[in-house]
Amino acid sequence: xxxxxxxxxxxxxxxxxxxxxxxxxxxxxxxxxxxxxxxxxxxxxxxxxxxxxxxxxxxxxxxxxxxxxxxxxxxxxxxxxxxxxxxxxxxxxxxxxxxxxxxxxxxxxxxxxxxxxxxxxxxxxxxxxxxxxxxxxxxxxxxxxxxxxxxxxxxxxxxxxxxxxxxxxxxxxxxxxxxxxxxxxxxxxxxxxxxxxxxxxxxxxxxxxxxxxxxxxxxxxxxxxxxxxxxxxxxxxxxxxxxxxxxxxxxxxxxxxxxxxxxxxxxxxxxxxxxxxxxxxxxxxxxxxxxxxxxxxxxxxxxxxxxxxxxxxxxxxxxxxxxxxxxxxxxxxxxxxxxxxxxxxxxxxxxxxxxxxxxxxxxxxxxxxxxxxxxxxxxxxxxxxxxxxxxxxxxxxxxxxxxxxxxxxxxxxxxxxxxxxxxxxxxxxxxxxxxxxxxxxxxxxxxxxxxxxxxxxxxxxxxxxxxxxxxxxxxxxxxxxxxxxxxxxxxxxxxxxxxxxxxxxxxxxxxxxxxxxxxxxxxxxxxxxxxxxxxxxxxxxxxxxxxxxxxxxxxxxxxxxxxxxxxxxxxxxxxxxxx
Numbered sequence: 001x002x003x004x005x006x007x008x009x010x011x012x013x014x015x016x017x018x019x020x021x022x023x024x025x026x027x028x029x030x031x032x033x034x035x036x037x038x039x040x041x042x043x044x045x046x047x048x049x050x051x052x053x054x055x056x057x058x059x060x061x062x063x064x065x066x067x068x069x070x071x072x073x074x075x076x077x078x079x080x081x082x083x084x085x086x087x088x089x090x091x092x093x094x095x096x097x098x099x100x101x102x103x104x105x106x107x108x109x110x111x112x113x114x115x116x117x118x119x120x121x122x123x124x125x126x127x128x129x130x131x132x133x134x135x136x137x138x139x140x141x142x143x144x145x146x147x148x149x150x151x152x153x154x155x156x157x158x159x160x161x162x163x164x165x166x167x168x169x170x171x172x173x174x175x176x177x178x179x180x181x182x183x184x185x186x187x188x189x190x191x192x193x194x195x196x197x198x199x200x201x202x203x204x205x206x207x208x209x210x211x212x213x214x215x216x217x218x219x220x221x222x223x224x225x226x227x228x229x230x231x232x233x234x235x236x237x238x239x240x241x242x243x244x245x246x247x248x249x250x251x252x253x254x255x256x257x258x259x260x261x262x263x264x265x266x267x268x269x270x271x272x273x274x275x276x277x278x279x280x281x282x283x284x285x286x287x288x289x290x291x292x293x294x295x296x297x298x299x300x301x302x303x304x305x306x307x308x309x310x311x312x313x314x315x316x317x318x319x320x321x322x323x324x325x326x327x328x329x330x331x332x333x334x335x336x337x338x339x340x341x342x343x344x345x346x347x348x349x350x351x352x353x354x355x356x357x358x359x360x361x362x363x364x365x366x367x368x369x370x371x372x373x374x375x376x377x378x379x380x381x382x383x384x385x386x387x388x389x390x391x392x393x394x395x396x397x398x399x400x401x402x403x404x405x406x407x408x409x410x411x412x413x414x415x416x417x418x419x420x421x422x423x424x425x426x427x428x429x430x431x432x433x434x435x436x437x438x439x440x441x442x443x444x445x446x447x448x449x450x451x452x453x454x455x456x457x458x459x460x461x462x463x464x465x466x467x468x469x470x471x472x473x474x475x476x477x478x479x480x481x482x483x484x485x486x487x488x489x490x491x492x493x494x495x496x497x498x499x500x501x502x503x504x505x506x507x508x509x510x511x512x513x514x515x516x517x518x519x520x521x522x523x524x525x526x527x528x529x530x531x532x533x534x535x536x537x538x539x540x541x542x543x544x545x546x547x548x549x550x551x552x553x554x555x556x557x558x559x560x561x562x563x564x565x566x567x568x569x570x571x572x573x574x575x576x577x578x579x
Contacts, residue, residue, distance in 0.1 A: 017131060018140045020185045021124040022147045024088065027178045028117045029151025029319075030159075031091055032060065034171045036291070037160040037308050045168060048104045051225050058221045059108045063115030065217055065409050066210040071119025072402025073206075073258050075126055076197040081190050084123040085183055091117035092179040099172035114175070118409070121148060122401035125385045130193035139330035141389065142382030146322040148408075152287070153319015153374070157312030164308060194524055196509070197256075205258035208247035215240035217410070220417050224424065259403055260392075260518070268391040269400070271458050272384060273407045275342065278455030279380045280411020281418075282349050285448035286356075286373050288419050289441050290315050290366050300428075302438040304363050314366045321374025322381065329382040338386035339462045345379030346456045352376055353449045357442055380455075384408075387462070415451075419444045492534035493557060495569040497525040497545050504529025505572060508547035515540050531570075535559045545570040 035057065038045065042053040067087070075083040094113025101107055121144065128140045162170050219226070219236040226233050251257040263269060294311035296303025306314070332341045352372035359365035385401055392400040426440030497508040510531045512521040520541065525531045535541065538559050546552040551573035559566055 016185075016189045018128070018136070018143060020182075020189045021127060021140075022143045022150075024084065024120045024124055024182045024186065025144055025147025026151035026154070027088070027175075027182045028091070028120050029148045030155040030178060031095070031114050031117055031175050032064075032148075033152045033155040034159045034175055036156060037163040037312070038168050038171075041168075046102060046104045046107060052104060054222070054225070055104075055108050056111050058218070059112040060115040061221060061409070061413060062214055062217055063112045064118035065115075065213045065406055065413075067116040068118045068122060068406045068409065069209065069259060069402040070206050071116070072122040072126070072400070072405075073197075074201060075119075075123045076195075077201055079192050079196075080123045080126045080130070081186065081192040084120055084127070084190075085186055087117050087119040087123065088179050088183050088186070090114075092176045092183070095172045095176035095179060099169050099176065102169075110172075117179070118405065119402065121145070121405050125389070125401045127190060127193055129389055130195045131191070139326050141385045142329040142333075142378075143323070143326040145381045145385045146326060146378050148381075150319040150323040153316045153322070156291070157309055157316050160308040160312040194507070194509075195522060197519065200256055202251075202254055202256060202258040205247065205251050205254060208243065208250060209258060212240055212244035212247050213406075215243055217413055220413050223417060224421050228421075255517070262518075263392055263400070264403065266391060267461075268387060268463055271462050272387040272391070273404055275346075275455045275458040275462075276384050276404055276407040277411040277414070278451045278458065279346075279349075279377065279384070280408035281415040281451040282353070282373075282448045282455070283377050283381075283408075284412040284415035285353075285419055285444055285451075286318065286370065287315070288416065288423075289444050290370065292423075292436050293360060293441055294363060294366060296435065300435060302360070304366075306363055310363070314363050315370055317367055318370040318374040318377070321371050322378035325375055325378030326382060329379055332379070333383070333386060338383040338390070339459065339464070342380055342383035342387070342459045342462075343456065345376045345381075345383060346452050346459060348376030349373060349380065350376075350449055350452045350456070353445045353452065356445050360438065360441065381408075411451075415448075418447060422447065492521075492532060492565055493541075493543060493559070493568050494530070494532045494565045495567050496529040497531060497547065497570045497572060498529060499550060499572055502571075505547050505550060508545050508550070508570075508572065510570065511544045513542040513544060532565075543568065543570060545572060547572060 035042070039057070042048075042056060043050045046053055046056070071083050071087055091114050094110045094116070096110075097113065098107055098110030101110070124144045125141050128137060128144060132140055159171055162168075162174065215236050219233040219240075223233045248261055251259060251261050264273070291311045293302075294304045294306040294314055295308060296305070298305040329341055332344065352369060352375075355372065356369040359369050384404055388400050388404050422443050423436045423440045424434060426437045426443060427434040428437050429435075493512070497505040497510065499505050504525075504527075506525060506527045506529060508525040508529070508531075510523055510525060510533060511519055512533045512535065514520045514536075520536055521533045523531055523533055525545075525547075533543070540556065540558045543555045543557055544552065545555070553570055553572050555568065555570055557566060557568055
């Protein structure tokens with residue numbers, strides 16, 4: 001019998017799948033970062049006011065926040081590879097729209113389309129879970145999760161060089177070219193996952209979530225311009241609370257919701273998502289502070305007087321270190337699990353920011369700070385998808401990781417707003433210009449440290465992995481992976497899918513449904529018709545089987561929680577059987 005992990009079809013995958021999917025994540029990060037070197041010049045380049053120019057950045061943030069959970073759910077329903085290609089295609093169109101214009105409104109439209117690429121991160125993680133063997137999964141997801149930082153770190157000096165020596169529209173042509181290359185590699189190397197969620201797309205839920213997120217993030221990003229106590233800002237915050245509460249009540253009553261809030265409310269999922277916000281806050285602070293410190297003139301008494309390109313090169317080790325921590329994460333997680341690895345990462349981030357308070361006097365010191373923070377953020381980012389994937393059914397991987405990616409985006413948005421306000425309020429005003437102060441930089445680092453402490457407290461409250469409640473996901477050796485598969489089999493159902501004549505049915509979808517009507521696992525039968533499904537807990541279940549050319553079957557069964565599998569053959573079509 002072929003042994004499979006719950007909800008994940010284990011099959012041989014090309015060795016190029018991981019780098020191709022990680023490259024897609026890097027392309028997304030490049031798209032986000034490419035305008036950083038020209039932010040201060042956008043009002044002049046677009047012939048608009050500074051306040052209106054910020055919509056070029058805000059539009060990408062808003063569309064990315066909305067698209068991430070929606071594309072994740074669409075991937076669960078209709079194919080993660082298909083939605084990954086769709087996300088990248090929309091990004092390419094948006095990049096070309098921006099490349100051909102210098103007017104504000106078309107630029108905002110193009111940047112809005114580019115934000116849809118943010119869905120590539122959770123879709124890539126979902127594809128990895130569906131396609132890769134257990135022993136490769138941990139390090140692969142670590143690389144995919146860290147790709148957003150890797151791409152940002154590498155893109156910053158490259159974008160600065162382009163902005164200094166070429167027309168700024170070249171940045172968008174480059175992003176479009178990378179997007180086309182990523183689409184081509186995905187089509188050539190990545191196969192579609194056969195795993196599918198049951199149900200249909202929750203359009204009202206998608207609209208409700210989109211509206212709530214826009215109402216929430218709009219005042220977060222524009223509050224400093226409008227005034228935090230202005231009626232517009234406070235009104236939007238109040239509207240966001242009302243819309244998201246109504247959306248939550250609606251989702252709880254939908255059979256196939258966009259986001260399963262009951263799963264999201266599980267302790268391990270909820271705490272992981274809250275910790276993700278704190279990691280997002282800490283990640284963005286260094287990206288905001290160090291480039292400004294490096295580029296301020298030495299005449300200020302604390303600025304380091306570096307060029308835009310040199311500043312980008314000094315911060316680039318942040319992304320490079322995140323990339324190199326992926327194999328380190330795999331070893332740490334194999335031995336200690338993703339919870340402890342997250343804690344270690346957060347401790348390293350705290351050390352990095354604490355040391356950074358005194359390491360702001362030379363360019364080489366900023367490189368040291370970037371390396372330390374990159375190691376910590378890399379470990380933390382790598383741990384998050386493993387914690388999420390280990391806590392949700394495979395049919396919800398895309399949506400769950402999409403929500404987790406959204407939490408990180410909310411963290412970076414909050415960080416941008418808070419740090420922007422701190423730097424503005426502590427700035428020195430010289431000749432009508434506001435110059436960030438060293439005091440403001442240090443306060444920003446203290447805020448990041450406080451966010452890390454909160455994240456550390458949340459991580460410490462995560463429950464310990466319990467094998468009795470399902471297989472634990474961790475990056476391990478092949479021997480450990482085989483043992484974990486065997487343990488999963490001992491706590492589940494096994495058997496064969498047969499046709500009316502008793503012949504085996506290959507590639508039939510077998511879905512495990514719990515007493516609340518929720519999907520608890522899914523798999524495809526092997527060539528000999530065999531299937532294996534682990535159970536998350538003892539109790540009654542329904543096993544639903546279906547295959548092309550055969551009628552569907554729903555078979556009631558009960559698992560007592562004992563350490564032996566329940567044998568149950570599934571005839572198509574046939575009468576309901578009780579084990």
